[in-house]
Amino acid sequence: MTDDRKISVTEDELHAYVDGELPAERRADVEAWLAAHPEEAERVQSWRTMAELLHARYDAIAQEPVPKRLEIERLVRRPRQWIYGAAAAALVAFVAGGATGWVAHGAASKPSVFQAFTVDALDAHRLYVVEVRHPVEVPGNERAHLQAWLTKRCGWTVFAPDLEASGLKLVGGRLLPGPNGPASFLMYEGASGERFTIYTAKTESGETQMRYATTDKDSALFWTDRGVGYVVSGGGDRDRLTKVARAVYDQAEKNGI
Numbered sequence: 001m002t003d004d005r006k007i008s009v010t011e012d013e014l015h016a017y018v019d020g021e022l023p024a025e026r027r028a029d030v031e032a033w034l035a036a037h038p039e040e041a042e043r044v045q046s047w048r049t050m051a052e053l054l055h056a057r058y059d060a061i062a063q064e065p066v067p068k069r070l071e072i073e074r075l076v077r078r079p080r081q082w083i084y085g086a087a088a089a090a091l092v093a094f095v096a097g098g099a100t101g102w103v104a105h106g107a108a109s110k111p112s113v114f115q116a117f118t119v120d121a122l123d124a125h126r127l128y129v130v131e132v133r134h135p136v137e138v139p140g141n142e143r144a145h146l147q148a149w150l151t152k153r154c155g156w157t158v159f160a161p162d163l164e165a166s167g168l169k170l171v172g173g174r175l176l177p178g179p180n181g182p183a184s185f186l187m188y189e190g191a192s193g194e195r196f197t198i199y200t201a202k203t204e205s206g207e208t209q210m211r212y213a214t215t216d217k218d219s220a221l222f223w224t225d226r227g228v229g230y231v232v233s234g235g236g237d238r239d240r241l242t243k244v245a246r247a248v249y250d251q252a253e254k255n256g257i
Contacts, residue, residue, distance in 0.1 A: 009033045014040070015133045018047045047132065113205040113229065116179035118213040118220050121199035121231035124176055124185055126218060129195040136172030136187055146173050150184040156202065156228055158184045161251040166244050168196060178202065179229075188244075196234040196244050203229040210245065212238065221245040225252065 009030055016022040017030050034041040128135050138146040143160055150158035153175050160170055168188035176183045178201030186198040203224050210223045219241055220233040230252070232245040 014044055015047070018044060019133065113179075113203055113224065114208075114211055114213075114222055117199070117201065117203070117229045117231050118211075118222050120176075120179060120183070120201075121197070121222075121233050122213070122215055122218055122220055124199060125197045125220070125233035128174075128185070128187065129197065135195075136185075137174035139172040140170030142172070143170060146186075150175060154182045154184050154200075154202070156200075157255075158200065159252065159255055160186050161198075161248050163188050163196075163244065163247055166247050167191060168244065171195070180204070194235060196232060196241075198248055199231040199233065200228055202227060205229065210242075210249075214238075223249065225249075 013022060013026065013030055017027070022030060034044060138149060140146070140160075147158055147160055150173060160173065163170070167190045169190075171187040171189050173184060173186040176185045176199070178199075180202050183199055183201035188196045188198075190196075204227070205224045208222075208224045210221050213220045213222065214236065217236050218233060219236055219238060220231050221241055222229065222231045223245075224230070230248065232241065232248055234241045234244060
């Protein structure tokens with residue numbers, strides 16, 4: 001991208017400018033370029049607004065250490081060894097078909113399918129929703145490639161549902177480790193900056209009804225269908241989360257996934 005003064009400004013520099021990471025000697029050039037391109041300046045301002053919203057909500061979470069299950073060496077280790085203790089206990093409560101129970105297992109107890117999926121999904125959700133520049137590996141504008149890549153790597157049909165009716169746009173996705181192998185991770189974003197994620201992985205469990213889990217400011221809905229476990233994660237608004245999860249479920253059923 002260039003202006004009349006032949007100042008070359010890259011997309012990465014614009015993101016660095018928003019993040020406060022742009023070298024001081026380039027700042028004046030970028031600001032001059034933005035002054036000459038009001039549409040781009042408006043786009044950059046929207047990024048800054050979104051970043052401020054995300055930081056206000058998630059900065060405390062971002063300061064937490066990366067969960068060991070998401071450390072890079074564990075991404076390539078098969079089979080993985082999992083430790084669930086305190087993380088599993090952090091899932092405060094869940095509701096399944098009208099019955100209510102408490103998740104509180106010691107480190108030595110074997111995690112349920114519900115625990116295995118929701119702990120991993122919520123950890124990933126909390127880790128990546130705070131990212132502004134690199135929340136995903138493959139962007140949402142490459143939906144076909146994203147679906148084909150995740151399908152090939154995961155071993156089942158990965159489908160990125162259209163959630164425009166829910167006010168959510170596909171940000172993109174990435175590959176993650178799951179309880180029994182690879183997992184797909186899709187991220188969606190609303191106009192206000194709210195983000196929802198869809199985590200799926202293989203499971204030997206049969207079909208289950210939706211179960212609700214919450215930890216701190218985030219919550220999740222889990223279910224399994226056709227040998228695949230799903231977790232839709234978002235903020236603490238359970239009604240909003242339920243509507244999004246229902247849209248995901250309905251489209252998966254419609255597509256025979």
